[in-house]
Amino acid sequence: MTAAARAGRVGKLRLDEIRMSLTARDFRIIATLKQHRFLSTRHLERWHFADHATRLSGARSARRVLAKLRSYGIITALPRSLGGITGGSSQHIWHLTPVGERLVSSGEPDRRVRVPSTAFLEHELGIADIHLNLIEAERAGTLRLIDFTTEPRCWRPFPGIGGQLITLKPDFFAVVAAHADYESLIFGEYDRSTESLKTIVKKAGVYEAYWRTGIEEKRSGGFPQVLWLASSETRLSRIQKQLGRTARVTMALHAFSTPQNLVKTLTRESEADHA
Missing domain, CATH: 3.40.1350 (Trna Endonuclease; Chain: A, domain 1)
Structure with a gap:
């Protein structure tokens, strides 16, 4: 993700392009992260990929979708020193970037990045x-x-x-x-x-x-x-x-x-x- 994306400096045209490329499930994931601020990969699997035939196929689909949202600069993961509290090498702790906030919020998002304490x-x-x-x-x-x-x-x-x-x-x-x-x-x-x-x-x-x-x-x-x-x-x-x-x-x-x-x-x- 570019520094501009992290800061939310994406033009309206590019934001509209991103919005048009997202699925209904993508927007549900973004809304869930908006509500809870921080969620692990496993949380998002349980929330939005529980309809798959097996947990393994749901986990694979979740990783693909989260990687896509990350590549668009919509979500990002906490440093491993914090994210590792959930256990498991495949687990990230995700949160919205300012770009992600702009997709679900009216007005300008808060652009200050706050790294949370472990507690x-x-x-x-x-x-x-x-x-x-x-x-x-x-x-x-x-x-x-x-x-x-x-x-x-x-x-x-x-x-x-x-x-x-x-x-x-x-x-x-x-x-x-x-x-x-x-x-x-x-x-x-x-x-x-x-x-x-x-x-x-x-x-x-x-x-x-x-x-x-x-x-x-x-x-x-x-x-x-x-x-x-x-x-x-x-x-x-x-x-x-x-x-x-x-x-x-x-x-x-x-x-x-x-x-x-x-x-x-x-x-x-x-x-x-x-x-």
Whole structure:
């Protein structure tokens, strides 16, 4: 990719030529990268190449398509020192270039290239895993995924008691349906054990304050379940106990799961609501 492409300095004529050469699946890949910012090769295989006869044929097709998008200057990969966190010599971590941003965004894209920290990258890839788990559950007929909104579009600004602006910052907002006549609203919090329990209690307090405004009920028709997703049952138990012993936290607002058990947790809670 040329320096001009990396900087997004591609003329409108060339951009139109690129756009005309792309398939519907190419645009879906670009849109997915726009939403999640960073995705591994394997993520994109699972997302957009799962309809192939075998995983191997899907992987080969994915590599060809990603190589094409890279040659057009639409996507690029992180340095191996960061991208290697996913494991496997064939794995890259992909993100959009400014050219790619221009294909899916109105106005001029942000041209500053930010190399993420490993901690941030692992968090972003974890959110993508959660999203994919729900997509694959929908493909299997276990539930319907109606919405999955990532940061910062899922954030909720609201006025505090003193009139100051407070912003609730969930990791994602989702709407799922395990039954035809019932939708579950979710504010997702993906915990990688990098924050103290004190910080988690403070964030739960922001959810509490937002809930008491009644704004979300008017917006969404109900207040979403705050779903804490921790990497281990031990960590999950610590979060649940810490919130449970905090007087200002309404435990009925909160649910707890590991990412691996997310689909089971959602379907189990939906069945309990219908019991």
